[in-house]
Amino acid sequence: QDAETAVIGVSIPAATHGWAGGMNFHAQATIDALEERYENLDFVLSTASDPGQQVSDIEDMMATRNIDALVVLPFESEPLTGPVSRVKEAGKWVTVVDRGLAQENIEDLYVAGDNPGFGRVAGEFFVERMPEGGKIVVLRGIPTTIDNERVQAFEAAIEGSGIEILGMEHGNWNRDDSFEVMQDFLSRYPEIDAVWASDDDMAVGAIEAIAQSGREADMWVLGGAGMKEMIQRVMEGDEQVPANVTYPPAMIGTAIELTALNFVGNAPVSGDFIIGSVLITPENAEQYYYPDSPF
Amino acid sequence: MSDHAATPAKTTSSSGFKIDFHIWGPVIALVVLVVAGAMMNPNFLSYGNVTNVLARSAFIGIIAVGMTFVITSGGLDLSVGSMAAFIAGVMILIMNALVPSMGVGIGIVLVGMASALVVGLAAGLVNGLLITQARIEAFIVTLGTMGIFRSLITWLADGGTLSLDYTVRELYRPVYYSGLFGVAWPIIVFAVIAIIGEIVMRHTAFGRHCAAIGSNEQVARYSAVHVDRVRLMTYVLLGILVGIATIMYVPRLGSASSSTGVLWELEAIAAVIIGGTMLKGGFGRVWGTVVGVLILSLIDNLLNLTDLVSPYLNGAIQGVIIILAVVLQRQKKAQR
Amino acid sequence: MSDHAATPAKTTSSSGFKIDFHIWGPVIALVVLVVAGAMMNPNFLSYGNVTNVLARSAFIGIIAVGMTFVITSGGLDLSVGSMAAFIAGVMILIMNALVPSMGVGIGIVLVGMASALVVGLAAGLVNGLLITQARIEAFIVTLGTMGIFRSLITWLADGGTLSLDYTVRELYRPVYYSGLFGVAWPIIVFAVIAIIGEIVMRHTAFGRHCAAIGSNEQVARYSAVHVDRVRLMTYVLLGILVGIATIMYVPRLGSASSSTGVLWELEAIAAVIIGGTMLKGGFGRVWGTVVGVLILSLIDNLLNLTDLVSPYLNGAIQGVIIILAVVLQRQKKAQR
Amino acid sequence: MSQAARRIEETVTVSKGQTVLAARAASRSFGPVQVLFDVDFELKAGEVHALIGENGAGKSTLMKILSGYLSPTGGHIELDGRRVDFASSDEAEDAGVILIHQEFNLAEQLSVEQNVFLGREIRKGFFLDHKTMRAETQRLLGELETKVSPTAKISEISVSDKQMVEIAKALSRNTRVLIMDEPTAVLTNREAEILFRQIERLKANGTAILYTSHKLDEIARLADHITVLRDGHRVANVDAGTMSEDQMAQAMVGRELSNIFPVKHEVGSAETVLSVRNLTVGSIVRDASFELKRGEVLGFAGLVGSGRTELMEGLIGVRDAEGSVEIGGKPFRVGSVKDARRAGIVYLTEDRKGRGLILTQGMRPNLTLLALDRFGKTMIDGKAEEAALDKAIKDFDVRAPTRSVLVGNLSGGNQQKLLLAKTMLAEPEIVIIDEPTRGIDIGTKQQIYQFIHALAGQGKSVIVISSEMAEIIGLANRVYVMRSGRITGEVQGSDVNEDVIVRYAMGLEGRKFDSHE
Ligand SMILES: Nc1ncnc2c1ncn2[C@@H]1O[C@H](COP(=O)(O)OP(=O)(O)OP(=O)(O)O)[C@@H](O)[C@H]1O
C-alpha cells in the first residue's frame, strides 16, 4: 500500500432487520461510490452480529489493516466505548454514527439520529390526531436501549392526553413477528383506534394483519424510519397511513462521506451532526421519497 | 450406534401405564394449554383466533413433518430456516423478473411455486449428498448450509428486503388468506401434508426404513435397505416441504429478507421432539410433531393474549412450558 | 485346534492411514488456514493479531472444553450462550450493587468472579438435574433454559444494556487486556483449562466414564459407573466453565445485554465436532476441540483481513470452510 | 478398584460345599407375564452348577436376579444364608457375585483395557494408572491365551475375542461367585478349552460357579450339579453324574430326542444354481471359487476368522468384492443386499444383535424388514404382516412373552429363531446361513435342521457356515473348508468327516484348492 492511500474502516451491525438492511445498503453504496471517485481511498467494511464480534472486527482492522479512520455504528454503546477509544488513542480518526458512546469526547465526528425525538414526534402526532384520547396498541422493536428510549419518549409525549395503551409487545422490527402480534392484538381487543408500529417493517406486518381482519376502517397505523412504500402511501393521502417519522438509514452514508473528506479535501469536518426526526405528512412527503432506495 | 443392551434392569411392573403417558403426554399438554387459553381470554376459541394460530403454525408445521423423517432416520437439519428464506427470495426474484415477459397472471404464480419446489429439492439434495456421500456429520453440513443460505438471501436482497411485485401479490394473496369452506389454505395444506406424512411414516416401506436406519444402520443395511438412498430421500423430502412451506409463506407478506425464517430450525426440531420423536433416531411419529407444533404456536398466542408478565419474560415462560410439556411424557424413562 | 496367529486383523494396512486422517484432519485444516492468512496479509502473523485471535477464542474455547465432556457422554447443551449472558448480567449487577458498601477494590472484583462461578455452577446444576432426574431430552431442557436465561438477562437489563460501574471496570480491565510475559490472561486461562481438560479426559476415571456413558449407557451402568452422577457432573462442569468464560468476557466489554453470547452454543458445538468428537457421544478429545475453536476464530479473522467478497457473503464462506474442514477427517467413514 | 473384592477373598474362608448363594422361591414377571415361578436354587462353594433349559425357559432371568441386575418380583435371594436385596449389580459385585452376560456388555467405542477396568479403574492419586491397568489386562488376556491388544477398540475385534474380554473382565474382579451365561456360544473349541481350564482353577480355589450352555457335552464334562428349568419352573435338580446328555435333553424339552440330524437328500447331478469365480473380498478373502447345486446343502467349515463370513458378505454386497458370480447361469453383479435378494440370495448374519435385528423395535417390523416389498407396493398391508408373524411364531416356535415385546427383551435363542424367520420370509432360492444355531437349545436345533433339510427337499439350495463340526457333518452334502481367507479344500459324500475337515482347516492338507483346476 502506498503511503498516500488512506484506509477507512467501517464497522456496522449486520442486516438483521429492515432498517439495518437499508443502512447496510447505504454503507456499501457510499463506499462503492467513494472508491470509484477517489483513487487514494481504501475501505474495509465489516458487519457484526453481536457487540463482541464488532469489537473483534475493530481489533482486526487495527491489527491487520492499518486503518487511518474508523466509522462505527456501535451495536451497543457500553461495550464499544473502550475499544473505540483505543482506536482514538492510537491516533486514528473516529466517526461514531447513530449510537453515542458511553463516554463523551472520544469521537471526532458524530452523526446520529435522535431516538427520543423519534418517539416524541410520534407521540405528539398521536396526541394531535386523537384530541379526545383513544385506545392504541404499540409494537416495540428488539429489546434494546434504542427501543427503550423511543418508547419512553413516546409515553412521555402522550402522558395526560387520554390516550390509553392497551398493549405493548415486541415485534422485533420484523414483519412476521409484528404480523402475528397484531393478529393477536386484534383478537384480544375489539376496539383499537390506532397502532404505533414504531418502525415501517413492523407497520407492514401490522397493516397486513388489520387487512386480514377487515378492520382497516377502524384504525390507522404510524410506522417510522421512512421506508419508501410507506412514504408513498403518505404521499397519496392514504387514510390508514396518515404520516411517518424519519430516521434515515442513509445517515451512515453521510458519515462515511464526511469522514472521507478529511482525507481528500483539506477542510476537516468534525463535530456533532444530529439528524432530527421529522414528521412526514402528505404535505412534505415528496421531500422524503427516494424510489431507488431498497428501504 | 444402537447397541443398547437388551435387558432393562429393575423394571417395575407398570409398563402399560408408562406407555400411555408417552403417547398421551403431548396431547395432555396441548389440552391444558387450550383450556388455559379459553379461561384466560374469551376470544381465544373464536373462529378468527383459531384460524390465525393454525395458519401461522402451517410453515413450521409443514417443515416439521419433514424434519420428523430426518430425525427418525438419525439425522438433523439446521438449515431449514435459512433455506426457507433463500427459497422465498429466489421465488420473488423469479416472479418479479417474469412480470415483463409473462404479464401478471396465474402462470407467473405457478412458475413461482414450481421454482420454490425445485430450489427446495436442490437444497435438500445438496444437504443430503454432503451427508451421505461425503459422510460429514449432519450437524456440520447443515450448520454450514445454514450460513450459506442465510448469506445468499442477504446478498440477493442487498441487505434489505425483497418484495414481490404488487400486482402479482394481489393475485397470489388468496393462497394464504382465503380457503375452502372457511378453512384457510395453509391449514388445509398443513393438514393434508400431516396426514400423508403420518401414513408414509406408519404404512409405507419408506417410513419403516427411516426408523430402521435410525435404530441400527447396520441392521438396515443387512436387510436390503438402501441406507444412503433413504437418508438422502429424507433430506430431499424435507427440502421439498420447505419449498411448500415457502409457497404458503410468500403470499402472506409478499416479502423476504435476511430475517425471514430465523430460528425456524430450532422451532421445527423442538416441535418434533416435543411430539415424542427421539432425537437419536429410530422412532418417529408425525401426529406427535403436529401436536408439538400446535403447542409451540399456542404458547406464543397465549402470551400475546394475556399480559401476566413483562414481555421481556416471554422467552422464559416459553422455555418453562416447553420443558413441562415434555416432562409429562418422559416419566417413562424415569422408571427404568 | 489352535490357529490364532492366522486370524488377520481385517483392516490392518488401510486402518492406520484412515485413523491418521481422522486425527490430523483438523490440524491440517488449521495449518491451511494459517498459511492462507499469512499469504493474504503480512500482518496476519503479527504479535498483535495473533494475540487478538487467541484471546477472543478464549470464551468459546473455555466453553467448548466443557461442551466436549457433555457431548462425549452423549449430551448436548444449547443454553451456554444465554447462560453466559445471564451470568455476565448477574455479575455486573452484584458488583455495581456492592460499590457503595465495599468501595472499589480488588475485593469487589473477587466477589464478582466468585458469583460468576456460583451462578454458573447453579445453572449447570439446573440443566443437569432436569436431564438426569426428570429424564427430559437434553435438547429440550437446554432449549428451554436457553430461552429462560435469555429472557432473564433481557429482563434484568430492562431490555437495554447492563454496564459495569466505570471505576470497577478500570480495575477489572487488565484481566482481559494484560497478561504474563506478553501472553494475555484469557490465552493463559484458556490454555490451562484446555490442558487440564485434556488430562481429565484421558487420564482420569471421569473422562473414561463420560466416554463409556456416551458409548453405551447400559454397559456403563452395569459396570458400576454412576451414570446419572457423571452426566450431572458434565453439565455442572460446563456451567462452571461458562462462569470462567464470563469472568474473562466481562472485562472485555464491561457490559451485558440480551445480545451477549448469542449463538455461542452453536459455535461451541461446532468447534467440538470439527475437533473430531462424535455428536452421538462415546468419543471425545479436548485438543481437537481447541483446534476446532481456533479454526472458527481464524475464519472470522481471515474474512476481516481481505475484502474479497461482499460482507453479505461472509456467512457463506464460513459455512463452506466449516464443511471443508470436516471433509478432511471424515474420509474414514466413507471407506467403511 | 476391586479392593472390596480383595478384602472379601482375604476375610472369608471358603469351605467347600458350603452354600454361598441361594434363591428362595424366586419369581419374576415382566408386566403381566410371569417368566419364573417360585424357583429354589442353591449354589455351593467350589462346585460348578449347570443351569439348563430351553430357549426362554428363564435361565438368563434367574442369573440376572442372582447377580443383582434384576430384582425378583417374588421370593428373595440369600448370600451366606442371610437375605440380601442387591439394589444394583455393583452391590452384588462388591459382594463378589459376578455375571458374564449372555450378550456382550462392552462399550464398543472404548478399548479392551478401558472396558476391563470400566467402573473399577486403578488410580494413582487422582490420575489413572495406565501402566498397571494395561499390564493387568495383558496378564489376564495372557492367562486366557488371547492375543488381542489391550489398546484395541472393542468394535474392531472379533466376536470370540469380545467374549474373551468379557471373561477377562469378570476374572479381574476376584470373584466368589461367577455366573456365566452361555459363555461358549461364540467361542471356538480351543478358546472353550482355555475357559474350562480357568473354571477348573477357580473351582479349586473355592469359587462357586453357575454355568449355562446349550452344548450339553460341556455340561456333562464340567458340571457337578444340574438344575433344569422348563417354562420358568424348576423341573429337576440332580447331581451331574446321574444324568446323561440324552436325559438332560429330555428333561429340558419334555420329549424324547432321537437322531437330531435328518437323513441327507441325494443331490446327484442337479444343475448349478450359483457359481462363484475368484471372488476377492476386502483384504481378507482371496480368489474364492465355488459352486452350489440345486437342492444341495453346502457346508463351509473353517476356524473362526478364516473368512467365511467375509466371503458371504462380499457375495451379497455388504462388503466390497471383486470377481465373477453367476446365478442360474446368468452373470450377477455384486451390488447391494437388495440386488442379491432380487437374484434370490439371502444371507442370515452371525451377528444377530449388531446386524440382524433391531432390538428397540417389536417382532413385526423386524420380521418383515427384509421382505417388506412382499407386503404391498405402496402401503404396507398390516393384516398380512400380522398373518406372517403368526406363521413365523408357529413355524419357528418363537416363544415371546407377549406379541408386542421388544425384540431386545426376547431370550437369546428366540431372537435367533425370529432372525431365521425373517430371512426365510424373503423366500430365497439360495439361502446362506451363518452359524444357524448359535445359542439355540437342543430341541429347537433339531427343528432348524429339519427345516434346512426341508428347504433342500423343495429344491432350494442352502449354504451353512458353522463352527460346530457336528452340524456341518450332519447336514452338508458337500463341504468347502477355508483357511486364512482362501478355500483350501472340498470334501464330498462319505468323505465328509471331522478328521479331513480339520486337516484342511489347519493347513495340514496344504495344497491350494481351486475348484476348476
Ligand atoms: N425385559 C423383559 N421384558 C419382557 N420379557 C422379558 C424380559 N426379559 C426376558 N423376558 C422374557 O422372559 C423369558 C425368559 O427369558 P430368558 O432370557 O431368561 O431365557 P433363557 O432361558 O435365558 O433363554 P435362552 O436360552 O434363549 O437364552 C423370555 O420369554 C423372555 O422373552
Ligand SMILES: Nc1ncnc2c1ncn2[C@@H]1O[C@H](COP(=O)(O)OP(=O)(O)OP(=O)(O)O)[C@@H](O)[C@H]1O
Ligand atoms: N469389523 C471388523 N473389524 C476388524 N476385523 C474384523 C471385522 N470383522 C471381522 N474381522 C476379522 O476378519 C477375520 C475374518 O472373520 P470372519 O468373521 O469372516 O471369519 P469366519 O470364518 O466367518 O469366522 P466365524 O466363525 O467367526 O464366523 C477375523 O480375523 C475377524 O477378526
Ligand SMILES: [Mg+2]
Ligand atoms: Mg439366556
Ligand SMILES: [Mg+2]
Ligand atoms: Mg463368521
